[in-house]
Amino acid sequence: MWLSGFGHFHLHPPHNPAYDFAVDMNQSISLDKPKPIQGFPRVADKIACDPDRTSTIFRRFDRLSARNLLFLEAQLAELEARQKRSDEQDLVAASPTAVECHSDWRKFEAYATERNGDGSFAKPEQAAKMELALEIKDKLNEYHQALATHQVLLNSKPPAKTTIKGMRDCFLDTKSGKLNPTPQLWGSSMARFDNENDLVALRVPADQDRLSELILNYFGGFFKFESSDGNSAYISEKSLARCVAIISSFLSAILLFGSIVSLYFVHNPYALLGMLGGWTVLFATCVGWLTNAKRDQTFAATAAYAAVLVVFISGTLGGAPNSNVVTSCNCTLT
Incomplete structure (x- = not known):
């Protein structure tokens, strides 16, 4: 509307709160998702945002695992020696109670749990043997479980070198262009990717053959795509x-x-x-x-x-010419 003497005059529609709410919603949707705080949250977000889950790389701690197995083995060896000495003492003593305990589990359990009126064990020797047997059982289960777990980890396929490189660059922040990049984790965790032979992936690509590794190493850039938050880039396993x-x-x-x-x-x-x-x-x-x-x-x-x-x-489809083939025949004159 034009009014003389007053210049331009614009008529505004009445205020609509629903319209403002829709505008605010659209603006909030258009904003990029902020990066998680540096440290464990950002590393966890990097691992969780991978759609192929091939970045689930963790340390195997081979040295600690071997040392733990040696400790368990040494403890079991001591328990075995104690049980052997106890058997030798029973063999020399040849008491009827010891003979029953070595032959009948119910008698052994009854003697080991029998108590006097004051609450003390009636047969402390058998109670000590039962305690030793239960300790051996628990320690042996722990040892076998540790052995089986370490065997599974050792037989797992190693993570792809390109995946390790990408996770290392993200972890050490080497692609940020900073003069002194700061690692995502501090302390002893800074050496997380120093030894590639100590890493294990919870999931590796199903078809991780040499051809796939060759294409991934030299042409992996053709299969990259950005995550939904735009903070990370991944390689599509399906496209590869x-x-x-x-x-x-x-x-x-x-x-x-x-x-x-x-x-x-x-x-x-x-x-x-x-x-x-x-x-x-x-x-x-x-x-x-x-x-x-x-x-x-x-x-x-x-x-x-x-x-x-x-x-x-x-066969007849071969390259040998048929026209020049000389066949042998036996001819007789009649």
Whole structure:
């Protein structure tokens, strides 16, 4: 509306609280999620935001585990020696009570728990033996559990080197551009990634073969994506697996049909044998170096591949010219 003498005049709609609330909600949604506070919260957020869960890397503490197992083993050895001495004493004494306790568990338990009127044990020797047996049982269970747990950790697949590098850079804050970057954790935890052989991943990619590692090391940037908060970058395991599957299929087709096509146009038998050996060696190299196949699997696959090529060469589709083939015959004059 224009009013003479008063300049421009704008009419505003009446105040609407619901409209202000919607604007505030939109503004809050558009804001980026702030980074967690530095330290344990930020490291935990980094691990939890990984959709593939391959960044769940922790220390295995091999030295401490070995020392703990040695301590448990030494304790069990002492308990074993005590029980052995007790058995030798019972053998020399040959008391009826000891004979019953070594032959009948119910008698042993009854004698070991029997008490006098004042609350003391009626047969303290058997009570001490029962206490020793229970202590051995608890310590032996602890020892076996520690052994089994350490065995599982030692047999676990190691984390990928690229994942370790990414987690180390994030942990040490080396990509921030600061002159003196500060690690996420202080104290003794600063050496968390110093020894890669002491690390274990709770989850590793299912297809972590040499081809996947090769593509990840040199072309991993093509599979990066940012997290929802924009504070971290990850590599998509699904995209990498899809790329590896395509390359593997392409290589398989080249090794099979490429060898057949090349052998089809060769007529020299010596050249055929040389090309057969070359294609077989190339196939064995690809299977051995680009996959996680075991030795027996590599040998079986190479033998099958060579058999296919031999059948092709010896068949009618081979490259040997049929027009110049001399056949033998036995002719007789009648």
